[in-house]
Amino acid sequence: MNPVIVPQNEKLNLIILDDQKDNKIQIQAEDDSGIKLFILNSSAPSITARLKNNVELEINFASLYQKNSKHEIKVTCLGNNSKTIINTVFLTKTNEQQDLKISNIFEGQNNTGSITINGILEDQTRCSLEGRVVIKNTAIKTESNLHEKILLLGEKSVCNAKPILQIDTDDVKANHSASTGRISQEDLFYMRSRGLSEQEAEKLIKQGLLLAPFSHLDKNHKFFRQLETRIL
Amino acid sequence: MQTFADLNREIFNQSNRSDYLKKYKKGLSEKLVIQISKSKNEPEWMLKHRLKSLEAFYEIKLPDWGPKIDLDFEEITYYANATDQKGKFDSWEDIPEDIKNTFEKLGIPAAEKKMLAGVGSQYESETVYHNLKKEWEELGVVFEDMDVALQKHEDLVKQYFMTCVPIRDHKLSALHGAVWSGGTFLYVPDNVSIKQPLQAYFRMNAPGLGQFEHTIIILEKNSHAHYIEGCSAPKYGKEALHAGCVEIFVEEDAHLRYSSVENWSKDTYNLNTKRALVGKNATMEWVGGNMGSGVTMLYPCSILKDEGARCDHLGIAFANAGQVQDTGAKVIHTAPHTSSKIITKNLSKDGGKSIYRGLVHVLPQAHDCTSNINCDALILDPDSTSDTFPDIKCENTTSEITHEATVGKVNEENIFYLMSRGIEEEEAKSMIINGFIEPIIKALPLEYAIEMNRLIELEMENSIG
Numbered sequence: 001m002n003p004v005i006v007p008q009n010e011k012l013n014l015i016i017l018d019d020q021k022d023n024k025i026q027i028q029a030e031d032d033s034g035i036k037l038f039i040l041n042s043s044a045p046s047i048t049a050r051l052k053n054n055v056e057l058e059i060n061f062a063s064l065y066q067k068n069s070k071h072e073i074k075v076t077c078l079g080n081n082s083k084t085i086i087n088t089v090f091l092t093k094t095n096e097q098q099d100l101k102i103s104n105i106f107e108g109q110n111n112t113g114s115i116t117i118n119g120i121l122e123d124q125t126r127c128s129l130e131g132r133v134v135i136k137n138t139a140i141k142t143e144s145n146l147h148e149k150i151l152l153l154g155e156k157s158v159c160n161a162k163p164i165l166q167i168d169t170d171d172v173k174a175n176h177s178a179s180t181g182r183i184s185q186e187d188l189f190y191m192r193s194r195g196l197s198e199q200e201a202e203k204l205i206k207q208g209l210l211l212a213p214f215s216h217l218d219k220n221h222k223f224f225r226q227l228e229t230r231i232l
Numbered sequence: 233m234q235t236f237a238d239l240n241r242e243i244f245n246q247s248n249r250s251d252y253l254k255k256y257k258k259g260l261s262e263k264l265v266i267q268i269s270k271s272k273n274e275p276e277w278m279l280k281h282r283l284k285s286l287e288a289f290y291e292i293k294l295p296d297w298g299p300k301i302d303l304d305f306e307e308i309t310y311y312a313n314a315t316d317q318k319g320k321f322d323s324w325e326d327i328p329e330d331i332k333n334t335f336e337k338l339g340i341p342a343a344e345k346k347m348l349a350g351v352g353s354q355y356e357s358e359t360v361y362h363n364l365k366k367e368w369e370e371l372g373v374v375f376e377d378m379d380v381a382l383q384k385h386e387d388l389v390k391q392y393f394m395t396c397v398p399i400r401d402h403k404l405s406a407l408h409g410a411v412w413s414g415g416t417f418l419y420v421p422d423n424v425s426i427k428q429p430l431q432a433y434f435r436m437n438a439p440g441l442g443q444f445e446h447t448i449i450i451l452e453k454n455s456h457a458h459y460i461e462g463c464s465a466p467k468y469g470k471e472a473l474h475a476g477c478v479e480i481f482v483e484e485d486a487h488l489r490y491s492s493v494e495n496w497s498k499d500t501y502n503l504n505t506k507r508a509l510v511g512k513n514a515t516m517e518w519v520g521g522n523m524g525s526g527v528t529m530l531y532p533c534s535i536l537k538d539e540g541a542r543c544d545h546l547g548i549a550f551a552n553a554g555q556v557q558d559t560g561a562k563v564i565h566t567a568p569h570t571s572s573k574i575i576t577k578n579l580s581k582d583g584g585k586s587i588y589r590g591l592v593h594v595l596p597q598a599h600d601c602t603s604n605i606n607c608d609a610l611i612l613d614p615d616s617t618s619d620t621f622p623d624i625k626c627e628n629t630t631s632e633i634t635h636e637a638t639v640g641k642v643n644e645e646n647i648f649y650l651m652s653r654g655i656e657e658e659e660a661k662s663m664i665i666n667g668f669i670e671p672i673i674k675a676l677p678l679e680y681a682i683e684m685n686r687l688i689e690l691e692m693e694n695s696i697g
Contacts, residue, residue, distance in 0.1 A: 137614065137615075137617075140614070150626075152626060152628075152629040153629060154629060155629060156596070156629075157629055158625075158626070158627045159624075159625070159626045160623070160624070160625045160626075161624045161626075161635075162621070162622065162623050162624070163620075163622060163624075163635065163637070164619075164620060164621055164622075165618075165619060165620040165637060165639055166617075166619045166620075167609070167611065167617060167618045167619065167639045168617045169611070169614045169617075170611035170612065170613055170614050170616060170640075170641040171614065171641060172611075172639070172640060172641075173638075173639075173640045174638070174639040174640065175636070175637060175638040175639070176620070176635075176636070176637050177634070177635060177636045177637075178622070178624060178633075178634070178635040179632070179633065179634040179635070180624060180626040180631075180632070180633045180634075181626075181631060181632030181633060181634075182629055182630055182631075182632070
């Protein structure tokens, strides 16, 4: 598939649901353009975006119960003053394997970037996550953050998380956080004290984790509705 | 009297005569390894161990990750004794003047009198001084130089030697196994708590030298100790190599704090291996400051092998012009209810490169573990860099691992505020940096905290305009 070029001042809104074509998605964004991608259960092995100046990019990506799924998302801010948001969630069961590599590379100045990865591993599933923020020495005034939160709910689930920062200049703000573990017993206790059963409480916490990155979306948005229906 | 607060760059950079180096050939060979072993009158098993290590060194490749190791192993002098004496001297007075003066300038004898339970001092490949206060000796504490320990406590050394860090761990551990010399052996029996710290200081003097000291620390049940290690070398513009090895065994309910201030010269490759096996309900604390070396690759490792074991890793790395500080921590949780905490503070300045590289691995059987990792970095100018490479592997669903990292520069508003209160810009920056590294500094005894602060100040000199 040829790269999609988003012309100057244009907006691209793309919703991909249950696409099994194994196509790579390549986007080139010209100055002052805007891109919103909503991808649910796509087998696209990679999504790459190269941004010029003043681009607003939002990638909303969800992978639910996909067998041995491998995805790579790579966003490069070549120009200045762009804003990128990458929200990804995944949910696995039985013995599925989830491999996810997300990188945000900053070459221009005054860009901001945010990566969120939330996931739940059930049964005997495994995941390998690599979140990478690269700030080149030309990319002054960059602000970037990366957050990973993984719940291990299966008895034999395994998670390998690598939140990486590579910073080549000083005038930047970069941070990352990663947490891996089970559902907080305190949260469960609190919810049960409010009259919920353990199962209901667990379900709510799982939903919260998977829907939180998309809370800015309209609840009637096709992507949001589909996601909500499938994780309920 | 020389105190740590009086430290200046001159002290570390001063070198003594090194004419004794003529007696030793550069390069590595089986003959050299046999010579080292024979000169130390070692038992047969140790010679076999050395030769096996040498074989492994030739087979194993250098790591394909991390900073470039541009080192010609044939240009290194692997063993040198600066004195004609075999083994240590009995008192500071007997040590040749120039060597004694070096340690005096570094403040070691003064610190021994004032606050230490025991001191070991190594110069080049051999220990020149080793002493433990009588009261601890009477309680069964053994604090010896490693070569002496091998002669006097052979069975104990054989039981532990390179069991925690095996020969084939990596290329440098194999090299270490072949040419190790000197180092410290500390054994603390059951229920003994050594109140004052013990210190070892390693000094390299001659150009192009390699230092390969081996340290074994064994803390038996319910014992406590604080071991401090310091290192330095003058600068020559010729590569030197430090590939020491530290093996620590902390048994049930024991507590060890291991502090080190590494200040090798900026032409030294510091490729050190440090590892601890931590037993039931025992605590291992690593406190480290990496200021010197051209290239450092150092990742102290704790293996939490029994239930309730715990470790803390606190580290500062300062990468100045031309330096690569690739440091971090490794923790392997192999038992249930174990916990770990990693806090690192990296600073880079004048084009220096600081890297945090860490691993936390929770194995399937290690249920109900917790691990917190916090690594912060300050970049002090546009030419410097900072990377963070954590690796978090969780194979257990009842364990919790959290990781946080921030990278940025010194907050200009804070500098402005301090300057508006009449503080000079350089001092203001220094104060902010002191605050940044405070969680690590406060884990050191006062004298060493002063040393570390002074070293940071030295690194910060001329940092404004």
